[in-house]
Amino acid sequence: MKILLIHQNFPGQYKHLAPALAAQGHQVVALTCKVKEAQTWQGVRIIPYEIKGASTKGIHPWLADFETKILRGTSCYRGALGLKEQGFEPDVICAHHGWGESMFLKDVWPKARLGLYCELYHLTTHPFVDFDPEFPSQNPAGDKLRIRMKNLNNRLHEEVMDAGISPTRFQAATFPDHWQDRLTVAHDGIDTNLVRPNPGARLEIENGPTLTRDDEVITFINRNLEPYRGYHVFMRALPDLLKRRKNAHVVMLGGDSTSYGSKPPQGKTWKQIFIDEVRGRIPTPHWNRVHFLGRVPYDRFLAMMQVSRVHVYLTYPFVLSWSLLEAMSAEAAIVASDTAPVREVMTEGETGLMVDFFDRAALVDRIDALLDDPDTRARLGANARALVREQYDLHSVCLPRHLDWVRHLGDLPARPPRD
Template sequence: MKVLFVHQNMPGQYREFASWLGAKGTHEIVFLTQRRNNPKIGGVRTVQYAPHHKPAQDAFGLSKVWEEATGAGFGAASAARKLDDEGFRPDIIIGHTGWGEMLFLKQIWPDVPILGLFEYFYRATGGPVGFDPEEPVNAHAPFLLEARNAVPYAALHQVDRGIVPTQWQHDRFPPGFQDKLHVLHDGIRTDQLLPDPDVRLRLGRLEHHVSRDDEIITYIARNMERTRGFHQFMRALPKILNARPNARVIAIGGSETSYGKASDHPGGLRGEMEAEVGHLIDWSRVHFVGRVPYPEFCKIIQVSRCHIYLTMPFVLSWSMMEAMAMQATIVAADVAPVQEVMTHGKTGLLVDFFDPDALAAQVAEVLENPQAYAHLGPAARNHVVENYDFLTKSLPGLVDHINALVPPDKAITL
């Protein structure tokens, strides 16, 4: 089979599947992406494309996202036409619909089926917009959000079938999408993500390694921003550290803004929160390590006695489910996307997103009485293995979706 993957930031949600498919050695695979310095995936040829057009910084807000999406779509289509001229005609196209790259591929290959990933539908209620009173919504927000939905609306008519990672994300889409959308998570490599009771980790300014014997608290987000509750994490730190004088905190993440409004503080949200609560924090026990390589991320989770996962109602982070797979004891925000995957008292502990005191008290309790919560990590891992494992759940489901769209002689075998 000839397969075309499309994702502006290769490999994205196709990290595991593209690697698995490429390793079979029986398919011709091309990955179309904007990303430079692409990761090398065995058996996969990477083709970089450039957007044909990008909107001006001061472009009209209600059409800016659509202008950017069509520029990306035309750039991807131009690269696809070149592939076709070279003799590559895919049997199926698999890609993310969110940025417009998939909008015009049917103009190149009208009869090639498309399996599209739909990640998020924007609404003025029920998600991160308007959730936090500290981020008031202006009168234009509903119009801007609906304008962003021009991309998924258009993409719906370009794909033959759609996948949504979770039920909560699925339910954000309007009824007109439902016939084409199927819930299937990207998958967690639970066979590789395991607990390690003997893990040892070196932190930069310490002369000794830390291990599972230490009181290590962890927090992880792609970027330290309000959507991922960084402000509430920082507000909880003084009480956590005061209650547990031997505790140490490791925070992973960048200082940019992926979602929502950026902080007006020159030091970003981290600078803003340090100005608010920094005088109450023992900084000798707090380690901001930035973004780290994946193996180091795993070690940090494995050494953690209590992992904090905060989010507004939004797309669930892989890191939470990866932490569950590694049997972390997790204290998480009590919001709908988390509730879909985690049950309070059984696979984790849920606290009010807006109550940093409750967060601090729960974390301190876990650190003080780890044996009382020792059942949570194994139960969390079992839940992820049974419902979200890549090899046994996501991979067979994805193969079934693909095989439903291609002729029998092109079907993928497990």
């Protein structure tokens, strides 16, 4: 088949699928705004397109998000026309439509089958809205309307989508009923041969210690340190946790920006806001055992997971982080929030321990107890890795499912654009 991949940050979720399709003999082309010049990567021809246009000053705030998607969609459309003029006619288009790029591709190739990476449909009900009472909506009625507007991109894509794929049941279930018969649940996969226990792992802290499996290490990861992923809960647990665990080192990974949810007050970061809140209750000798790594290369991330005695994962009801499954694959003993996305992949007392997202005292108690119980840590870690290998392994489970899905997509009758 001729296969076109669309992702604004290619390869993104197609990191493994794209070269695997090329290795099967398919002609695979990626269209992306990430590169400036055409190039070949692992058998995949990568073609650039340029985003043209700018956001309108003074536009209604509910339309600002959709306007950026229109700009990307029309820019990608122009890039697709260029490909068509060169004679490229894809049988299948796979797209992460979250940024709008694929909105008009069926207008270029109406006979192509369009398969979407369906990450999330925005819902206006609890617990998707107002899950955390500390950050309530300032305009509950208006926010529901605004969130519905955010789904314009999803709705326009649904009209031309031939099939969709979601990484978890939780994420797939956010989409409306009339999507469900076209949705397949298949995770992107964890390379369990790479993400595995390593008794000899070492994590060097700049201007600090080198941590190994002999040290008491507690880890916490966010893409960006922010409330959506429980950063505020974990930080508020630190004073008691450091007081109880006199030798523990706490290692945190994540940036200073905002990935999800509301932004912090102007000129501030969530990271610093909660450091400032708790720092006065943490003596300096204890604070010296807290290490912020920022964003790190993947090998340092792996070392962090491999030296971890207890890994903490907290999240609102939202997209599940890959890092949780990676921590499980590394045989980390995990304490996680008892929220719906976590319950899909973890079982209390079998593959990890769970606490109410807001219960800081219970969080400290469970971390403390687990650090004193090496047998339980070993059992939970081994069970967690076994589950990931059985259900989420990249090479034996997930990649074959994605390849089957693309093959099935190619057999479907195409849904043409609708007026």
